[in-house]
Amino acid sequence: MISMPQLIDELSQALGAGAVLTGPSDVAAYVEDWRGRYRGPLTAVVLPSTTEEVSLVVRACTRHGVPILAQGGNTSLSGGAVPAADGVPPVVVALQRLRRIRGIDPRNNTITVDAGCVLAAVQQAAVEAGRLYPVSLGAEGSCQIGGNIATNAGGTGVLRYGNTRDNVLGLEVVLPDGTIWDGLTALRKNNTGYDLKHLFIGSEGTLGIVTGAVLKLHPLPTAQAMAWLSVRNPEAALDLLGIMQATCGPRLSAFELLDENQIRLVLEHVPGRRCPVADPAAWHVLVELSDSGDAAELEARLEAALASALEAGLVIDAVVAASGAQRAAFWEFRHSVSEANKKGGVGLTSDTAVPVSAVPAFIEAATAAVHAIVPDLPVVIVAHMGDGNVHFIPFFSFPAWNGLAERDQMARRIRQAVNDTAARFGGTFSAEHGVGQTLVGEMARYKPPVELMLMQAVKRAFDPAGLFNPGRLLPPDPTA
Template identity: 50%
Template structure:
């Protein structure tokens, strides 16, 4: 702490109220550690502004003092993007108001601190759907979803967060406020500024509010859990449903045999969906806002053809909403239960949809050859090319020794992704954990453009410094 820092904190306390400038270590602890406990940071204080004007005030004063700011929503990120290494944590939790719901324009205007589940519930009250769906929906906040361009379970039908944002309100690095809160589908008045900030992880500006798209609320849905002989067969099944069901295909999730085994072993209430075991599984959901459409008939017809073609071995179709939820429980429990199998080395990657099965097979063989006994848990959003290629430690191996090989497996997996013209980060962001990886795989011209944008919009480098990409002036540690 410099001599000027207490003066800054006192100034912020006067404007925000002392209860919203947290300085004691015990109260700050939850803001300094990220979800997976890979990183722990330090900060002068945690500030909790209650309005856009207060956020702007904090940023202006920090810019004058040269104190860095780390914006933080629900702190549910998985890449260390919200962990401070100095300066202030700026929590947006108090900016939690629903500003407007416009069902006719199919938009909802919300502040950045709104919890995702709250936005979904407000949309449902208007007989609409806000389709972003994440495992952390009860605690993650919209500002963080926007900052990381979150994906989730419904990207196949509705797109990433970027596709759901029509307008933004953003506090810039000098404290000015850009008001881009327009609910327009068409606006050709120059550069699309909002997309600079979606996915920027708080490094270019601080999102304080957003206009989000709403959709007709599904009135009917049907879910099936399907056993397939291989990832390639599962991909063929996806193609069949995409062609026959169109945009009624809401989700197509992939799980390997090992993934279902650990869910049935560790997840409370999990029941085997099929009589036997299969090499690959798909969870499929069809939905429609028209309650009269017979989705089950369409599902059965496509599955019947797939059975005859040999790309499906067995299937269970839910007969009620309770059974729909039970089948989804098998998929949604997977992220949680992996921890019970020891250390997990995780990769959030994307390849073209046509190469998803090739990637799973190739990367699995490469990792198993590199470490006999490693257990591959490659699952995810098959229909949009996003696979969570996670590795569980060999049964007899020490956890620390396994996790020490994280960088080695990054090279194996990310090299294969790169060779397939894919991305080393699909929906979790870059943060700290992939910052140095980005330099190895991102086009050099793209990196130069990103650095140029950062220097232009944040010349003093106070907004989440060291995340996504490092400038020459600041290189905090990127390793746990």
């Protein structure tokens, strides 16, 4: 039998009363997601400061049979970090006090951090050591390393440096029975059986709470060159990507595609943003090169690639950033898209990925599929094109989390049309944001039964009581 007052009492004794929040105004920031779409009741928010305190919290919750929801920066775009509207209200374990940089080993190119470190703080610590931590995304000022690991975050550097998974060497995790697993290895080679860290990366808090990590660092680029281009269509963007890869090789560090609706939303809703190219165009590409060498050499390489693309008729207009400030302004524009879409009321964010070569055909087919349901429904597209991740966003406004049933049903049909199209191209419905609450139905629809069965078996092995983020990531276990 669940006794909430007794649990809260135990948690207060373990962490101190100031680290256990229950008052409505104290917990307000933890109950609603970044986009204001999901909210739900909770038993308490706890703010542990050490791994051992996380373990005490987990043991207490497990004893009382109360669900446990890890929360990082609460920037999930799939409702992953806030309580569900139904079920037993969880204890939210907010990791913000676990924010120590535990150590940097520049000669091993590694940094060891608490899971509650904000991504931007880790990037900054790496720079201070003359290194780069390459994961970069619009929420980097508030999302945490633990959240990045739990969702296997992507962002704009994946083309060159890979996802979060590719940048993690070791983990420390509090398991569902409260045991602390110290897997903080800094090894690049370690073939000693199952590589357990990979089970936790992308597990969205369903297998344990990440409390620490060893991350890979890279050489800090000393030179950067960037251009903002307008192109006729995604096919031209794909050909341009081919030219950039052939000319610039591994120096190509970002290749992002935006359509004119996305440009307009940023201009309308985010003050101070200016579109770098003067003439309105249907499609825009942001290209970045980075290297440890000479800036002039890098710019010359970029200009040579652009000259080939212009000659091939792929590019309508191009602006090469003339300074660091201009490069920062280009990135500010790109990183403003989620804020613009939130303010513009654009509802149906998708997180599809298809093979890079299929991006243009996918965009065309998904647009046709959506228009077969709602003719002329505007679509917003922003894509990490270099890695095939397309946020294909039908312009369908939501009235937050208390939406009308009819509207929700239409939203489901449209989302399914987009994700079915991605599946036809050998793609996925969830590339970088995670499954969260939003896409659990898609797991049941698209994942092969054998994969779901294996995932349920892993879940049962780690969390037999099913207390860690119930209702997230996995559809109900038919054997439970």
